[in-house]
Amino acid sequence: MLWTAAAVVTLAFLIALEIAARHYGVPGPITNQAREVIFAPKSGPLLYASMALMLVVLPWRQRFIAIGAAVGIDIVFFLVRWAVDAKMMFGNGALWVIIGCAVIAVTRRTGPERVLLLKGVGLGLLLVAGRKTGDAWLLITSKTRPQVLDQYVATADHALGNPSWVAGKIVDATGAVGAHVLDYVYIQLAVAAVVVALYQLRNVASEGRFPGHHLVRTFLVIGLLGPGIYMIYPVVGPIFAYGADGGHWAVANLWPDTPPSVVTPQHMPFNEITPRNCMPSLHTAWATTIFIHSRKGPRALRYAGVFWLIATLGATLGFGYHYGADIVAGVVFAYTIDAALRAYDRGWDRAGIQLVAYGTVVFTAFLLSYRFLPMEMARYPWLFGPLLLVAMSSVVYGYLRTARLWEPKAAPAKPLEPQPELV
Secondary structure (H helix, E strand, O other): OHHHHHHHHHHHHHHHHHHHHHHOOOOOHHHHHHHOOOOOOOOHHHHHHHHHHHHHHOOHHHHHHHHHHHHHHHHHHHHHHHHHOOOOOOOHHHHHHHHHHHHHHHHOOOHHHHHHHHHHHHHHHHHHHHHHHHHHHHHHHHHHOOEEOHHHHHHHHHHHOOHHHHHHHHHHHHHHHHHHHHHHHHHOHHHHHHHHHHHHOOOHHHHOOOOOOOHHHHHHHHHHHHHHHHHHOOOOOHHHHOOHHHHHHOOOOOOOOOOOOOOOOOOEEOOOOOOOOOOOOHHHHHHHHHHHHHOOOOHHHHHHHHHHHHHHHHHHHHOOOOOHHHHHHHHHHHHHHHHHHHHHHOOOOHHHHHHHHHHHHHHHHHHHHHHHOHHHHHHOHHHHHHHHHHHHHHHHHHHHHHHHHHOOOOOOOOOOOOOOOOO
């Protein structure tokens, strides 16, 4: 019943976004996803990553058959597109396999096997739909929020030492190689999440069920709730508000060479194209979630989680997409949501309620301070900068302490029985 209710709510949400996008004269998430059945997909790696999530419910023999079918279909599409000189991109085969498995589940499977396969299909399609709904959300933020709060966040960012301007200079100094690496990490964040999720879901086919808590749940909930904050707190980012990419809408062409001066911030109008997708930094929240869920994996996965988090922070700041204040808020946002989902699985015990409530209070305090105390934060960076970092760290510490309480206790070792002494 829970999965059915989630499917109904998701479908209603997609229909609402489709209607909203159509209102602004562009296709919505349902139309865009339907087009990718035939036309070139926007992201082939994402579709194959989604198929990989679905395959966790199948035994190995069926996985190989599904992968072979996807590759074969993509080869056919490649040859047709090459012949008609159309846009080249792979991924249609993966989407066809996901849809085919849905049909097989309804027509050929029964009982628990049908339910498990439908869950796998739903998990794969949710990842794909999340990308499409994100694009629709970004369009809505740009159309419905004509004024942005970048001046407030940029002023408050003085408390953290203007990290976006510092990181921007560092990325420029690394040249094309550093920029290309960070750009790849930034774009393929969902693929990295799938790698961690595949490790967590590796036993689904053999056990016949999904684990109670895994990365994909937190990833999707962050993507669902984050755009709501965008609507409340619209921010476009330093490269647009203070850089050349903002054109005549920018305050000045300052990023990344000259940090903005401390002056009384004001609402500023901006174009109807640039998404208001900065506060909080969802890329930071997602990378933080990857880091959290990679901690129990093998050493290579743990190292990859650390690398992806550091590289994502470098990209979000170094490319001018976010302010430091966005990053701090994104970390708290991620830990609070992951704690809420874990507490939900455990039945909302006292420790879980306290942790989620505390994280929510800290996140709200961040937003209010950026909006109503930016001048004070800029004038006293020695006070507010450490306060922001300590508040963020306290949420992380609270999560780690509570997670240790939730871990199952290891059974004490049985004492060795005394052995008779040899004579």
